[in-house]
Amino acid sequence: MNYQNLKVVLEHIKKNVRCPHCEVSYPEHTLNIAETFENGALIVGICEKCRKPALIEVMIMSDPRPINKDQIRVKTMKSGPVTDREIDELSRFLQEFNGDFKTLFTK
């Protein structure tokens, strides 16, 4: 994902994603980009209010440049302290992901 798209993604997260623990939104400085991929990114949000981390998995449905917000899908997961192993597993998942967003997001 290029820098321009990443900025759109971060904007989207700031406006739409809430902490799964306490429903507070994430200002940009609380978002840590763990990894980016061609069609997605893995972001760790550290909540300002409850201090708990959450994994924010971002998928881009298609890849026009620049992307628009309709193409962003976000999945937020509660998380304890995030280990390197978990980030590894998620990044492997994203790399092998077959692009079937419909199945993924209706689970």
Ligand SMILES: [Zn+2]
């Ligand atoms: Zn919180």
